[in-house]
Amino acid sequence: DNDFFGVTGSDIALETLLAQLPIGDREQHLLVFDAKGQLLAHPDLDKTTLEQYGREGKKLLTEDFVNPDLQKLVSETIRLKLPESANSFVQDGETHIINIRKVENLNWYIGIYKKRSSALSALEELKVKFFGLFILYAILVALLLHQALYQLVLRRIHSLVNAVVSFGKGQLQTEFPKANKDEIGTLNGSFRDMAIEIRKLIDGLNQRISEKEIAEKAANRLSKAVAFSGTGVVITNQDFEIKYVNPKMVEMTGFEERHFIGSPLLNIISQEMAILVDDIDIDLRSRNYWRGDTLLQGNERQSVWVSLSISPIREDGGEITSYVASAQDISFVKESQRKMEQLAYFDTLTGLANRTFFRMQLRKSMALAERGHYAFALFYFDLDEFKRINDTLGHDAGDQLLVEVANRLKKRLRTEDTIARLGGDEFAVLLSGIEHQTHAMEVANTIQRTLNEPIKLGNNEVIISASIGITMAPFDSQEEDQLLKHADLAMYEAKAKGRNTFHFYSQELNAAANERLFIENELRTGIREGQFRVYYQPQVDCRNNQVVGYEALIRWFHPKEGMIPPTKFIPIAEATGLIVELGAWILQEACEFAARLASQDLKNNISINLSARQFKDANLVSTLDKIIKQTGVEPKRLHLELTESMLMGHVEAAILQLHQLKALGVSISIDDFGTGYSSLSYLKRFPVDILKVDRSFVKDIPQDSNDMEITAAIIAMAQKLKLNVVAEGVETIEQIEFLQNNNCYIVQGYYYSKPIPEDELPALYEQLNSLNS
The missing domain is CATH 3.30.450.20 (PAS domain)
Known part of the structure; x- marks a missing residue:
């Protein structure tokens, strides 16, 4: 603003x-x-x-x-x-x-x-530059004039002269300059047209010469290819008469060339394939070709497997003037196929059929059985104590034994029967045409007699046996897998009966197998859900009827099946390895029970059974040590019971494990003494404190004098070895008196009490007190 x-x-x-x-x-x-x-x-x-x-x-x-x-x-x-x-x-x-x-x-x-x-000075430099540029422009104009003259006249003339000279020297692909409308261009065009015509004539001649040379080379190459081919070649006329054979065909058959010339083509096929010759002849005359595998006839040598191909040779008009036959040697392929089949379907050690081939034959037999009027028996067996032979005499001796068993089976059974080695010492036999168990029993007895004959293995002579499971088809089952399962169940039943015998499949075996599977599945659930309880059977001093200890015994109360006996689930727990977890739980429960008894000033010796799997467990010592420290139980109150068979498997390892357990302060008890090996030489090496006389010797006292003598001998031996003795299975006053007379005072059995839960102990003490009064 x-x-x-x-x-x-x-x-x-x-x-x-x-x-x-x-x-x-x-x-x-x-x-x-x-x-x-x-x-x-x-x-x-x-x-x-x-x-x-x-x-x-x-x-x-x-x-x-x-x-x-x-x-x-x-x-x-x-x-x-x-x-x-x-x-x-x-x-x-x-x-x-x-x-x-x-x-x-x-x-x-x-x-x-x-x-x-x-x-x-800059102005002077500018003047010099202007002068220099003037000179350069003058030179450039002169060069442009010279270049224009060269391009328009001289270069064209020189190009034409050079093209004519090159063409004259035979360089037919020489390019002439392009034609223009002036005189030089017309001259160029005339020379170029002339060169084109001459070039066409020469190219035509060269092409004919080249074609002839190529044809001659191709024919020569084809002739050499046929002559030196690794495939046998035969050429015939239209009537199948041989006109040419190459060296390879001569080499493969061993015949000379003159043997083939003029003879019929089909004479080259071996007489072993005579049934095929007529079919080949029909195909050649109807379709003019044939292809397949066959045998060539040899001259004083084995026939040769070949892949033979016969094809017509036609002229341009389609007329057949000759035939060519090519034979590729496939002997190696056939041999390889045979070896592959041998490896795929037969056992390399024994030469018997393997599992794959056996299953194939079983499927075929099942298919035939389904159509009716056909029955067969399936044998499934393994060799008893084969592992012992393998361990003692070595694997080479074991292999020799398997070969001998295979040879004996092949000699004694029919050729139409399928004998297979399924693996290890397991064998299977398919017996065709077996409709009755009596016939199958005869074959089973034959197999057992054959195998029971002594077998020489190096410097040793052994006698073996087999446990055979037998199932009949299609009566027992019409399904392949079920049939194998039935045979397997029957074999295990034969083993359970004492080995060196046979057993036929029955529905009861199947029910037992299903029960075993049920128990195996339910065991894990039972352990997880706490379905198990520990019962205690008192060990009583029969002189004063005072309880001196207890044996811990497991019981399984299934929510649906009720109480499942230990005889059913303990073997399955042992086989599956669940016994280790279950055994650790029993140890914990029993030690806590002993600690509770000690707090009440009651006798608190506690006996606990160890299974074979649990005894071999590497963590047993550390687990037991931990439980003892945790519960506060006195180690000397803890009696670990083991069977003789558990200790006799690997004696040195068992002794080491026993000493490690003894180092914890616990006592070792031999359970079921007298029913196993009862080797006194080993018994004195074991750090044992207690012997338990098995109930099998006590139950028939006083009726069986042998049992009385055995029991008395066991008690006397234990006293000489300074071992405590406990008698199991005591049920009568007569048994009590016999044991007292032989200085065995600690007894266990139904005479005093069956196994009871902890809450029933007060009633037990009252009962025993009443006996004293």
Whole structure:
């Protein structure tokens, strides 16, 4: 709105301003002065000079720094107040050109000067450049004229001459210059047309020559290929008369070439394949070709398996003029197939059928049985105590035994029967045409008699036996897998009956197998859900009817099946390995029970059975040590019961394990003594504290005098070895009296109590007290 508010600005130091100006360099110099002749900037004006003039209070005047000639121009410029002027002056003997401009607002004068020679040198250079360019343009014009003349006339003539000379030298692919409408172009066109015609004639001749050479080479190659081929080749006429055979055919058959020439083609086929000759002849006459595998007739040598192919040779019109037969030797392939089949379907050790071939034959037999009027028996067996022979005599002796068993089976059974080794010492036999068990029993007895004959293995003679399971088809089952399962169940039943026998499948075996599977599945659930309880059977001193200890016995109360006997689930737990987990739980429960009895000042010896799998468990000692420390039970109160058979498997390992257990302070008891090996030489090496007389010797006392003598002998032996004795299965007063008379006082059995839960112990103590009273 045209209102005045004030003035603003900033100061710039003169030194800062002048520092931005080119005061002096190699080519030109700068001079700044004001209207009063005071010097503001000059090449000779440095900081030292300024400080000197400042100290002396002197003014910087131009006349102190420039020569008189330049001072004259400066004075004239100031005097005339020229806004712009250009002139020259002499300095150091050389003329300089200066241009002075006035800065009106500052009332300053700025002059730029440089040597005259330096300023004019650029002009001289420009003149030289213009002269040089003129010369270059002249040369360029001359070259353009020469090039135009060469392109339009000389090059075309030279190209035509070179093309004619090259063509004359036989270079037929020479390219002639393109034809133009002038005389030179017409001449080029004429020469090019002539060259094309000559080239066509020569190309035609060369092509005919090349085709002839190629045909001759191809025929020569084909002839050599047939002659040197690794395939036997026979060429006939249209009537199948042999006209040519190559060396390979001669080599394969052993006949000379003249044997083939003129003879019928089909004579090359072996007489063993005579049934095939008529079919080949029919195919050749109806379809003009044949292909397949056959045998070639050999000359005093074995016939050769070949892949034979017979094909017609037709002329251009389609007429058949001859036939060619090629025979590729496939003897190696056939032999490889035979070996592969041998490996795939037969056992390499015994030569018997293997599992794969056996299953194939079983499927075929099942298919025939389904159609009716066909029955067969399936035998499934293994060799009793084969592992013992393998371990004692070595695997080579075991292999020799298997070979001998296979040979005996092949000699005694019919050729139409399938004998297979399924693996290890397991064998199976398919007996065709067996409809009745009596016939199968006869064969089973034959097999057992055959195997029972002594077998010489090196310097040793062994006698083996087999446990045979028998199932009848299609009566027992019409399914392959079920039939194998039935035979397997029957074999295990034969083993359970004492081995060296046979057993037929029955529905009861199947029910037992299903029950076993049910128990095996339910065991895991039972352990997880706590379905097991520990019952305790008291061990009583029969002299005063006082309880001295207990045996811990496991009981399984299934939520649906009720109580499952230990005789059913313990073997399955042992086989599956679950006995280790179950046994650790029993140890824990029994030790806690003993600790509770100790807190009540009651006798608290506790006997716990160890299974074979549990005894061999590497963690048994550490687990037991942990339980003893956790429950606080006295180790000497803990009696671990083991059977003789558990200790006799690997004696040295068993002794080591027993000593490790004894180091914990526990007692070792031999359970069921007298029913196993009863080797006294080993018994004295075992760190045993207690012998338990098996119930099988006690139950028939006093009726069986033999049992009485055995029991008395066991008690006497234990006393001589300074071992404690416990009698199991005591049920009558007569048995009590007999044991007392033989100095066996610790008894266990139904006479005093059956196994009971812990909460029934008070009633037991009352009962025993009543006996004392």
